[in-house]
Amino acid sequence: MRAIGEQALLIAAGLTLALANPSAATMPLTVAGFLVSVAYAGLVEGLAPEHGRWLGYAGAGYAVAAVLFPQWCAFLPLIAYDCARSPAFFDARRWRRIIDRGIGLIWLVPLVVLLMRDGAVDGFAPSVPVIVTAVTLLGNGLGSARVEAHTLRRTLQRTQDRARHDSRIMRIRLSDIDEERARAVRMATLGERTRIAREIHDNVGHLLTRAIMQAQAGKAIADATGAPHASQGYAALGDTLNDAMTMIRRSVHDLEDDGTDFTAQIADAVHSFSGVSSGFSVRLLNGIGAAPAPVARCLATVIRESLSNVVRHSKAKQATVTLRDFPAFWQLVVQDEGPSRHDGPADGGTGRIDSSTAGTDDDIEGLRGMGLSDIETRVRALGGTSLCGPYQGGWRVFVSLPKTRWSQHPSDAMR
Template identity: 55%
Template sequence: MRSLIDKTLLLLLAMVLTFPDDVSTLIGVLTVISCSCLVEWLLYQTNKYSCIAWILLIIIIMACIPIGSWCVLLPVVVYDMPRLPVRNEIAFAPLLMWIARCIWVLPLMWHGITAFDRTIVVIAVVTVISFAWGSSSHDTAQFRHELRRVQDHARTLARTSRRSKAEFEEERAQSVRMATLNERTRIAREIHDNVGHLLTRAIMQAQAGKAVADATGDETAAHEFAALTDTASAAMTMVRRSVHDLADDGTDFAAQIEDAVRSVGSASPDFAVTLSNEVSDAPAAVARCFSMVIRESLSNVVRHSGATSASVTIREFPALWQLVVQDPGPARHDDRQQIDDDDAMRGMGLADIDSRVRALAGMASCGPYDGGWRVFVTVPKHRQDTSLNGGNNG
């Protein structure tokens, strides 16, 4: 667009120098305008069209020798000469380039020798200025293109840097979270292994002392031992609840689910499991239940089905969690004894799944589906507090 404005100004200057008062000059103006627009279009195409642009400009320049009135239009034509690309595979390309770009000197020299006047000098000066103007415009366009390329590269590097930084921050946060969860699990284990056993021994000693006091008729000592037993039992209950809370806080739902899927998939190299987990966090009881259901379901697929793949899908809804384990089938049929054994084992596994899900007030549906087998489990959210409290008290 900027080059078109420049060439329009040069054309207006040519019109001022010599107003087209004859047909040949008017034809030259129209020809130069058409050629200039065509060259401008060719410059935006691939380099394979550059030869056409060179040929058009050289033809017009050489036509200025027999048609002297066209010389006034040379500045418009010469403006495009420095802007044309050169094919480097041509032999002596740099030398030929400068010869071709300076070919506009021939008509000026011809008319300067045959009919020298002030007009030829003015046209020559304007043509030189036009050539320098076109060269400067070409260099500016190249610099602008290179600047855009550098800016694009800088933006790409910035995006890559931000992405790498975000991934690093995510990995660091995950590492900190895993370290925190592992530390909570370790603390819970230490409390259970040390404090729990000491409290259990204290309760047993207090109960033994109360039994001895009752046998000897020492009511005061029996009353004190009973109070000590109650206090130690209450402390044991609080420790047990704290241990359960720490263990639950130390449960990573996603890691536990991935471990359950990986444990079955790694045991059978020819068996592929696809996991789709939309749940990032859930109570420890739900994590343990889903992990057990996944292991049991995938084990059933490996033992009782001829499928080479299975899918595990976990979704979270406002009121419940959903687990679907499905294989495409078909079922494997061996001898009758093997079928009976498989059915018995499948029945025990499905009963275990049903009991674990019902303990969380959920529902489990297991059966044939779309040529294969599907285990469909739902666990409500609003019942988890009650279920967890009941489990902790045990």
């Protein structure tokens, strides 16, 4: 908008100079010069910067015409203004750069010719050539200032955009650093809790167990020798030690549960098999946020055993591990799309068979190996059930662990 306002002022100045001493004979040339200059200004506004060089040539053409038609010099301020604003696409060759810069200043030629005529121009007052020269130089300077202001504004915008971009990147990095620091602190805290629980279990627990056995032995000896008072004392001591053992066991299991990051433990079990063979990937769908430490260890072990079975005895390119948290139980499903590698009955001890060759339940039971037996043993130890077998062309391991025994205190459930 500022450029249009400046152009309007220069057009008004040109009309004022052209009509300062009007002549009927030169009026057509004056009108033609006015129309051509306005058309050129419109081209500069509409076509720049894609056609900067050709606009420069057009401005040079107007300057040449102004030499032939001095009345056109009244509108040279507008031409000089637009020539200064026309973008120049300078060539790498030196001679071409010189030509382009010369074309941008060719409007000086008609001014020199106008001044050399010493006011002998039909339709111009004697002082008009000097005023035209001054206004033209002012218009060119104004156009150069407009270009410089535009360049500085664009540079400022780019600098601000770059600063905002750098600020966003810095905030993202700081957020990542904060998350990593929080994760490291949490892992260190969990590790320390696990270490404390292990030391209590290994040291204090063994000492209390020995003291309980000594109290029971003393009570047995007192009963055998007929010392009822001593027997009662040993019995009371044994009860106290048993209560202490129960409290320590609860504390150890509480620390162990707090020191177990269920999500990280499951993710580690899954991701350890991602990419273990060419083109093989594992997809994890974890709907369990937290679980007791024994449950977490059991599920992680079952996942590792199941994925190991898939890698060794299946041609599947993908396996899916799904964990669901129901109100009464936790559920784990590990499934691959198959097919089996047809390794035969001696299948590495995992019990993996192909669904296309599966017969009766007795056939499947006869092919059970150490891998499936280990899964079943671990699941049964927590009161759960497991089902392993062919499913939809592949193989599925289905595990369900009840929450009933964990509704009590975890240490009581493990006794």
